Amino acid sequence: xxxxxxxxxxxxVTARHVWxxxxxxxxxxxxxxxxxxxxxxxxxxxxxxxxDPRSADRAGSQALSRLLAAQGVSTHVVxxxxxxAAAAGPDTTLLVTDPDVLTQNQLTGxxxxxxxxxxxxxxxxxxxxxxxxxxxxVQAELPVSNEARRPACALPDARRAGNALLGxxxxxxxxxxxxxxxxxxxxxxxxxxxxxxxxxDTVLLGSPxxxxxxxxxxxxxxxxxxxxxxSHKHLVWYLPSVSDPTxxxxxxxxxxxxxxxxxxxxxxxxxxxxxLAALWRARRLGPLVTEKLPVTVPAAETxxxxxxxxxxxxxRDRAAAVLRAATRTRLAPLLGVPAARAHAPETLLPxxxxxxxxxxxxxxxxxxxxxxxxPADDRALVQLADHLDALESSIVSQERHAPREHPDx
Numbered sequence: 185x186x187x188x189x190x191x192x193x194x195x196x197v198t199a200r201h202v203w204x205x206x207x208x209x210x211x212x213x214x215x216x217x218x219x220x221x222x223x224x225x226x227x228x229x230x231x232x233x234x235x236d237p238r239s240a241d242r243a244g245s246q247a248l249s250r251l252l253a254a255q256g257v258s259t260h261v262v263x264x265x266x267x268x269a270a271a272a273g274p275d276t277t278l279l280v281t282d283p284d285v286l287t288q289n290q291l292t293g294x295x296x297x298x299x300x301x302x303x304x305x306x307x308x309x310x311x312x313x314x315x316x317x318x319x320x321x322v323q324a325e326l327p328v329s330n331e332a333r334r335p336a337c338a339l340p341d342a343r344r345a346g347n348a349l350l351g352x353x354x355x356x357x358x359x360x361x362x363x364x365x366x367x368x369x370x371x372x373x374x375x376x377x378x379x380x381x382x383x384x385d386t387v388l389l390g391s392p393x394x395x396x397x398x399x400x401x402x403x404x405x406x407x408x409x410x411x412x413x414x415s416h417k418h419l420v421w422y423l424p425s426v427s428d429p430t431x432x433x434x435x436x437x438x439x440x441x442x443x444x445x446x447x448x449x450x451x452x453x454x455x456x457x458x459x460l461a462a463l464w465r466a467r468r469l470g471p472l473v474t475e476k477l478p479v480t481v482p483a484a485e486t487x488x489x490x491x492x493x494x495x496x497x498x499x500r501d502r503a504a505a506v507l508r509a510a511t512r513t514r515l516a517p518l519l520g521v522p523a524a525r526a527h528a529p530e531t532l533l534p535x536x537x538x539x540x541x542x543x544x545x546x547x548x549x550x551x552x553x554x555x556x557x558x559p560a561d562d563r564a565l566v567q568l569a570d571h572l573d574a575l576e577s578s579i580v581s582q583e584r585h586a587p588r589e590h591p592d593x
Contacts, residue, residue, distance in 0.1 A: 235281040235282075235308075235392055235395060235396075235423065236261070236423060237249035237259050237261060237421050238261065239397075240397065241397065242396065242397055242398040243396050243397070243398070244396070244397050245395050245396065245397065246397060247397045247400050248395055248397075248400055248406070248409050248410075248413070249421075251400075251406065251409075251410055252410065252413060252414050252419060255410060255414050256417065257413070257414045257416075257417060257418070257419055258417065258418050258419065259419045259421050260418065260419065260420050260421065261421045261423065262420060262421070262422050262423070263422075263423050263424070263425040264425065265286065265290040265293055265294050265422075265424075266293075267422075268280075268294055268420055268422040269293055269294050269296075269297035269298065270297075271420045272294075272297065272298045272301065272303065272305075272420045273301060273303075273418075274301045274302050274303060275302055275303055275416050275417065275418065276301075276303045276304075276416055276418040276419070276420055277303055277304045277305075277306065277413055277414075277415060277416045277418070277419045277420065278294075278298060278303065278304070278305045278306065278420045278422065279306045279308070279413060279419065279420065279421050279422060280294075280305070280306070280307050280308065280310075280314075280422045280424070281308050281392065281421070281422065281423055281424070282308065282423075282424045283307045283308070283309075283310045283311075283313075283314035283318075283424075284309070284310065284311045284313065284314060285424045286313075286314070286424055288313065288317075290424075291313060291314055291317040291318075292317060295317050295318055298384065299383055299384075300382050300383055301383070301384060302379075302383070302384055303384040303416055304379075304384050304385050304386070304387060304412075304415055304416060305318060305384055305385075305386045305387070306386075306387045306389065306412060306413065307386070307387070307388050307389070308389050308391075308392040308395075309352045309353055309389065309390055309391060309392060310324070310353075310388060311324060311353070312324060315388075318386055319357070319377055319386055319388065321357050321358055321359045321377075322355050322356070322357045322359075322375065322377070322388065323355070323356050323357070324353045324354070324355055325353065325354040325355070325356060325371050326353075326354070327351065327352045327353045327354070327390065328351050328352070328354060328368045328369070328373070328390075329351050330349055330350065330351035330352065330391050330393050331349065331350075331351060332347045332348065332349055332402075332403050333347065333348065333349075333350050333351075333366040333367070333368065333373065334346075334347055334366070335347075335348075335365050335366060336365065336366065336367055337363050337364055337365035337366075337367075337372075337374075338363065339363040339365050339374075339376055341408060341411035341412060341415075342363070342365040342366070342374065342408065344407060344411065345404035345405075345407040345408035345411065346403070346404040346407070347403045347404055348366060348394055348403050348404045348405050348408045349391070349393055349394045349399055349402060349403055349405055350366040350373040350374055350389070350390060350391055350394065351368070351373055351390060351391045351393075352373060352389075352390030352391035353373075353390045354367075354368055354369070354371035354372060354373055354390060355371065355372050355373075355375040355388050355390070356371050356372070357375060357377065359377055359378070361378040362375060362376065362377050362378065363375070363376040372390075373389075373390035373391065374387070374388070374389055374390065375387070375388040376388075387412055389412075394408060394409055395409055490506075491503070495562075500558055500559050500561070500562065500564075500565050501558035503565060504558050504559055504565060504568055505558075507568065507569055507572055508553075508554055508555070508556075508568075508572065509527065511554065511572045511575070511576055512526050512527055512532060512554060513526055514576060515532070515536065515575075515576060515579060516532065518539075518579055518580065518583050519532070519535040519536060519538075519539060519579070520535065521535050529551065529554070529555050532554065533550055533551060533554065533555075536550055536554070536575075536579070537550060539579050539582055539583075540578065540579070550575075553568070553571055553572065553575065554572075
């Protein structure tokens, strides 16, 4: 009794199989996207409208703007240096919320427009460039953390406000009559420079946090902010913007100019390390060493592999040259021709002709057979191989049946 063996078909790739294989990576990708969206949503309001008098966010300043309005102070918000220079006329307070982002042209233009008008200029946490323009006698020292500090100065605004939340950069100056308030380590976090005869006074605040909605009701922050920004009836609130057309008037900087110097050194070190790694991986420890193959490949398979490669490349000339060279190499010792002269027609052809008495290949054109041109097609290549095999067989047969002679030595 014979039983038929059932053939189990190979399962085909279906949509279900594709889904089973890909649902893991897709789930991870979806989780990553959702996490990014959630984090973006949670953090989107943290710095939105920072120091903007129209913003009710924690870092906004809408509460201060409303208090100023209740005191009769009008607030005009501007976002370009040209608007700020035009609005900051006599008897105005100019507040620059982020002076460090301004270009030198913007700083110079703003200072020129306001230097000879009465009023006040308030700079929040200015760095070296704004200080060189608005307060050249002031130097910025290392910043400190924000905390409630005592006025410790004679400035009436500070003495009435009492303790306030201040920190950030600390400032020193040699200007006579300057008010150095809320010091840390003997250096002021609020510095007021007196006004010249035909100009305005300058107030430097190391930290803007006392102006935030979330801190305005702490300590004497509201009182100090109202007195500093409400000393005149008009307040120009300048929020520097990257879209300001005047920010492109300075010399155009390339991409490498925007990279901090520390990153440049880091990139140089990485390039040097990559060069060393390339030299290490490319080093030669000595001559090449032959290794044993993991498996033994029969010579027939190697020959067949070469033949298939020649066939795919249509390399009949190369195949014919290999066949002829192999035949000449094998015939030379049978004919008494030195191996060094096996491929010389003037030496090999006479020796072959002398051994051909009567054989299948004896009538062949020996020069064309052993040293001729490449075959025109695959059929001619097969015929060439057959003729070479016949020639070699005839000579081997003659050598096998020839009487052995023992020449005198």
